[in-house]
Amino acid sequence: MRRRFRRLGGPGNAAIAAVTALALCSGMWLLHDGAGTPAPPQPSAAQARSGTAGHRTAAPALPPSPPSRVRIPAIGVDAPLTGLGLTSTGSLDVPPADRENLAGWYEAGTTPGETGTAIIAGHVDNADGPAVFYSLGALRKGARIEVARRDGGTAVFTVDAVEVYDARHFPDEKVYGAAPRPELRVITCGGGYSRTTGYRGNVVVYAHLTGGR
Amino acid sequence: MRRTARLLSGTALAVATAGLFAAPAYAGESRGTPDGTLEVYPSSVAPGAQVTANTAGCGDGGTAAGDATAVGAGRFTLTASAHERDLIGGFQVPPSAQPGTYEIVATCDGSGRRVAGDLKVTLTPDAEQVVPRGSVKTGVGGALGPDPVRTAAGVSALAVAAAGGTWLLHRRARGDGI
Numbered sequence: 001m002r003r004r005f006r007r008l009g010g011p012g013n014a015a016i017a018a019v020t021a022l023a024l025c026s027g028m029w030l031l032h033d034g035a036g037t038p039a040p041p042q043p044s045a046a047q048a049r050s051g052t053a054g055h056r057t058a059a060p061a062l063p064p065s066p067p068s069r070v071r072i073p074a075i076g077v078d079a080p081l082t083g084l085g086l087t088s089t090g091s092l093d094v095p096p097a098d099r100e101n102l103a104g105w106y107e108a109g110t111t112p113g114e115t116g117t118a119i120i121a122g123h124v125d126n127a128d129g130p131a132v133f134y135s136l137g138a139l140r141k142g143a144r145i146e147v148a149r150r151d152g153g154t155a156v157f158t159v160d161a162v163e164v165y166d167a168r169h170f171p172d173e174k175v176y177g178a179a180p181r182p183e184l185r186v187i188t189c190g191g192g193y194s195r196t197t198g199y200r201g202n203v204v205v206y207a208h209l210t211g212g213r
Numbered sequence: 214m215r216r217t218a219r220l221l222s223g224t225a226l227a228v229a230t231a232g233l234f235a236a237p238a239y240a241g242e243s244r245g246t247p248d249g250t251l252e253v254y255p256s257s258v259a260p261g262a263q264v265t266a267n268t269a270g271c272g273d274g275g276t277a278a279g280d281a282t283a284v285g286a287g288r289f290t291l292t293a294s295a296h297e298r299d300l301i302g303g304f305q306v307p308p309s310a311q312p313g314t315y316e317i318v319a320t321c322d323g324s325g326r327r328v329a330g331d332l333k334v335t336l337t338p339d340a341e342q343v344v345p346r347g348s349v350k351t352g353v354g355g356a357l358g359p360d361p362v363r364t365a366a367g368v369s370a371l372a373v374a375a376a377g378g379t380w381l382l383h384r385r386a387r388g389d390g391i
Contacts, residue, residue: 013384019373024371027367027371028367031367031371040352063265064254066254089347091346092345094349094351106345119345121349123351124352131352133351148295149295150267150295170346189349193354195354199354
């Protein structure tokens, strides 16, 4: 009996070794690749709004023109813009999630460069991984945001603050409210993540027009 | 300065009525420029407002002669824009313009093709600009840590590997040949 077992044990050992190696490799691959990227960066308290301190003079407003692209050199963003409307609940709609390098602007609102508050939004991630505004939370005060416009010009904005808000206490007026000078908001998801409810809020970048060409 | 009225919303209505300030409201603007039309942006304005007009109806290159005399803004020229095949130009609606809908036309130089679009002039903004509210759903967590199903599969696979390894070591210790 023992001899038979040993004779059969030869190929058995090889099979077990193969299965073991395969399981080890696939297990490591699943766990390693699954760990993916770290959570998107979130702004620190130092990037919050600080009254009027550090505000540079705003550039004169540009005539209205729909935007075509947004560029944020500090975090490597260069993305086309699509028009966004509102959802049935009145919240800002979002660009299609399957195109990770696509951002959107609120086309019933102010155009970037015009006096008022222009709004740009994009995904922090989609099902496949990081998306256009993954690094938005890492942006710092003073960074430059460029919006290329359909009239051939470019509106250049300077970041005033980067804040993160919980969705339950979203400051609508502060984010979307009117402004007496040309301003821009860039919005993406952030503020922690829950498996059941998704991202808890939004990262919001506040910027104002400081140049145009 | 002219367009600040829109931002001051309600309080600016009286001023806007006086025609000193432009307060365009253009909710639901359509995008894109289908061939053969002149896109006027904003399509609804108050007297005194700056308006841009663009078209993809003239083909590549060249210029087009714009005509906004209907609204009293005279002629203007459309030239190549940053966008392929798009010609763009602009004019100012006179502060004295009367409310109504005006046809703005442009004629392509070369082909002579005529494209047109409507501009609506209102004394007061159509409605206060609709502003979004609430948070924005711009992420699903795909950039984050492991998917639980995937993690479970990985852990199971490692458990199988551990069991296999243990069995092999066990056999070796018993001298079962390995």
